Amino acid sequence: MSETQETxxxxxxxxxxxxLEEIENRQKRFxxxxxIALLSLTAFIFFLFYVIKLDFMFMGKWxxxxxxxxxxxLLVSFLAxxxxxxxxxxxxxxxxxxxxxxxxxxxxxxxxIRGTPLLVQVYMWYLALPQLGKALEDIGIxxxxxxxxxxxxxxxxxxxxxxxxAYMTETVRAGIQSITIxxxxxxxxxxxxxxxxxxxxxxxxxxxxxxxxxxNEFIAxxxxxxxxxxxxxxxxxxxxxxxxxxxxxxxxxxxMVAFIYWLMCVVLQYVQEKIEAHMARGDRRVH
Amino acid sequence: MNDKKTxxxxxxxxxxxGKDSHVLRGIDLDVKAGEVVVILGPSGSGKSTLLRCxxxxxxPTAGTITVDGLTVNAGKATKEEETKILQIRxxxxxxxxxxxxxxHMTAIENVIEGPVTVLGQxxxxxxxxxxxxxxxxxxxxxxxxxxxxxSGGQQQRVAIARSLAMKPDVMLFDEPTSALDPELVxxxxxxxxxxxxxxxxxxxxxxxxxxxxxxxxxxxxxxxGDWIEQGxxxxxxTNPREQRSKQFLAHxxx
Numbered sequence: 001m002s003e004t005q006e007t008x009x010x011x012x013x014x015x016x017x018x019x020l021e022e023i024e025n026r027q028k029r030f031x032x033x034x035x036i037a038l039l040s041l042t043a044f045i046f047f048l049f050y051v052i053k054l055d056f057m058f059m060g061k062w063x064x065x066x067x068x069x070x071x072x073x074l075l076v077s078f079l080a081x082x083x084x085x086x087x088x089x090x091x092x093x094x095x096x097x098x099x100x101x102x103x104x105x106x107x108x109x110x111x112x113i114r115g116t117p118l119l120v121q122v123y124m125w126y127l128a129l130p131q132l133g134k135a136l137e138d139i140g141i142x143x144x145x146x147x148x149x150x151x152x153x154x155x156x157x158x159x160x161x162x163x164x165x166a167y168m169t170e171t172v173r174a175g176i177q178s179i180t181i182x183x184x185x186x187x188x189x190x191x192x193x194x195x196x197x198x199x200x201x202x203x204x205x206x207x208x209x210x211x212x213x214x215x216n217e218f219i220a221x222x223x224x225x226x227x228x229x230x231x232x233x234x235x236x237x238x239x240x241x242x243x244x245x246x247x248x249x250x251x252x253x254x255x256m257v258a259f260i261y262w263l264m265c266v267v268l269q270y271v272q273e274k275i276e277a278h279m280a281r282g283d284r285r286v287h
Numbered sequence: 288m289n290d291k292k293t294x295x296x297x298x299x300x301x302x303x304x305g306k307d308s309h310v311l312r313g314i315d316l317d318v319k320a321g322e323v324v325v326i327l328g329p330s331g332s333g334k335s336t337l338l339r340c341x342x343x344x345x346x347p348t349a350g351t352i353t354v355d356g357l358t359v360n361a362g363k364a365t366k367e368e369e370t371k372i373l374q375i376r377x378x379x380x381x382x383x384x385x386x387x388x389x390x391h392m393t394a395i396e397n398v399i400e401g402p403v404t405v406l407g408q409x410x411x412x413x414x415x416x417x418x419x420x421x422x423x424x425x426x427x428x429x430x431x432x433x434x435x436x437x438s439g440g441q442q443q444r445v446a447i448a449r450s451l452a453m454k455p456d457v458m459l460f461d462e463p464t465s466a467l468d469p470e471l472v473x474x475x476x477x478x479x480x481x482x483x484x485x486x487x488x489x490x491x492x493x494x495x496x497x498x499x500x501x502x503x504x505x506x507x508x509x510x511x512g513d514w515i516e517q518g519x520x521x522x523x524x525t526n527p528r529e530q531r532s533k534q535f536l537a538h539x540x541x
Contacts, residue, residue: 182387183387185344185383185387186381186387186388186389188342188344189379189380189381189450190376190377190400190401190404190449190450191374191453192401192405193373196404196405200400201389204391205391
């Protein structure tokens with residue numbers, strides 16, 4: 001609580017001060033020791049790099065080339081996560097819908113996509129879809145083959161977006177269902193329609209709950225975006241692997257690309273924390 | 288009271304949960320405008336269900352509900368009935384045992400939520416009245432505070448203000464003080480009393496005997512899914528006719 005407590009003329013005894021000080025010191029010691037441990041760990045890793053004679057010159061020479069691939073990685077990830085967000089909201093509404101058609105479509109979507117490897121799905125969008133297009137064109141739908149023959153990047157975005165949308169559907173559904181029935185009843189009692197209650201009352205509360213798991217998905221997607229390299233897109237990991245193989249210096253290249261992915265995820269984690277803090281306004285637990 | 292118009296009319300109301308849990312068994316009830324009716328009865332007698340059927344938080348299995356001239360037939364799930372249910376909800380305010388304030392909104396945002404979202408009014412337009420309501424329930428100073436920072440009694444008073452912002456014709460209270468610490472009950476009951484004084488039509492399920500005795504115009508005792516006895520509080524409390532009423536009252540008045 002923000003209100004300061006009235007002590008009513010009674011002073012805190014000196015021995016209690018000692019206890020409070022000890023608690024504070026313990027927290028300070030913990031912070032200091034964790035920092036020392038982390039720094040030692042970093043030093044140890046750099047020592048290892050030195051021992052195995054990691055070629056930093058080589059890394060420096062190629063870092064620019066590798067980083068140019070980051071554009072593809074970020075483009076694919078952001079567009080795919082946007083698609084996944086839209087699909088997951090539709091999917092969750094479908095899973096919770098009393099309409100048998102909407103419900104079964106959403107259920108089949110989640111089951112099918114979650115039950116098959118992402119790798120297979122990527123190839124499905126890229127390699128198998130044109131064949132489907134040809135078959136459809138043969139039975140008399142003009143132009144469909146061209147429409148279904150996707151370039152690598154759109155195919156990758158669709159594959160990742162549709163796949164993550166299925167996982168996120170379940171996250172969004174769980175978030176919506178975690179809001180107590182009383183909230184929906186209060187909204188209805190005011191005269192709100194189902195969709196007004198969802199939009200104004202249920203979803204904003206569910207959103208706060210699902211931010212951490214959704215961030216998880218986003219972080220996982222940044223890394224899974226490397227799958228588009230399968231289709232020959234020159235994104236981060238594809239470049240690193242190519243160069244590493246060409247000069248027999250895969251260790252340097254892979255360590256470097258791993259570090260770049262990690263940095264991107266650290267930034268995302270920071271953004272997640274900011275969003276969470278913003279959404280937690282009015283929540284007693286954080287004060 | 289007799290010359291006043293009927294505000295709530297319930298005819299042959301049945302509610303069956305599942306297949307054979309017959310919770311309401313053919314209730315008939317008329318409530319006049321400005322009347323304060325307190326519903327008493329043992330746990331499981333159907334009091335809350337009756338109240339929740341009036342604004343269709345529970346869908347009645349059979350019977351009709353009329354609020355301020357709008358009649359809805361149970362069992363008909365037409366678009367027209369749906370629209371009428373929404374209209375009835377706009378005319379009735381409800382307060383819950385667990386308050387159910389919207390936790391992501393401040394007190395004032397809770398109060399204007401109904402007018403803004405349901406009635407489509409502009410925010411700036413509803414804020415003066417919402418402030419007036421918060422003042423009326425004694426919480427002007429909590430205007431911009433989120434519900435998690437309010438005591439139970441304060442939350443329930445904001446919830447009452449939130450209902451009143453819709454300018455309802457009827458207020459339904461579903462055990463509004465049951466979740467409160469004893470010392471906080473008074474502040475909520477006091478608001479309910481003032482509401483009754485201002486001529487609001489009230490149906491309340493409550494264990495506050497003081498409210499039933501001093502404020503209610505009529506007390507209804509329910510058991511087994513129907514009311515078994517009703518009348519002015521002085522009559523019901525001093526001279527109940529039914530054996531079951533006597534047993535129930537003896538139990539709660541001790």
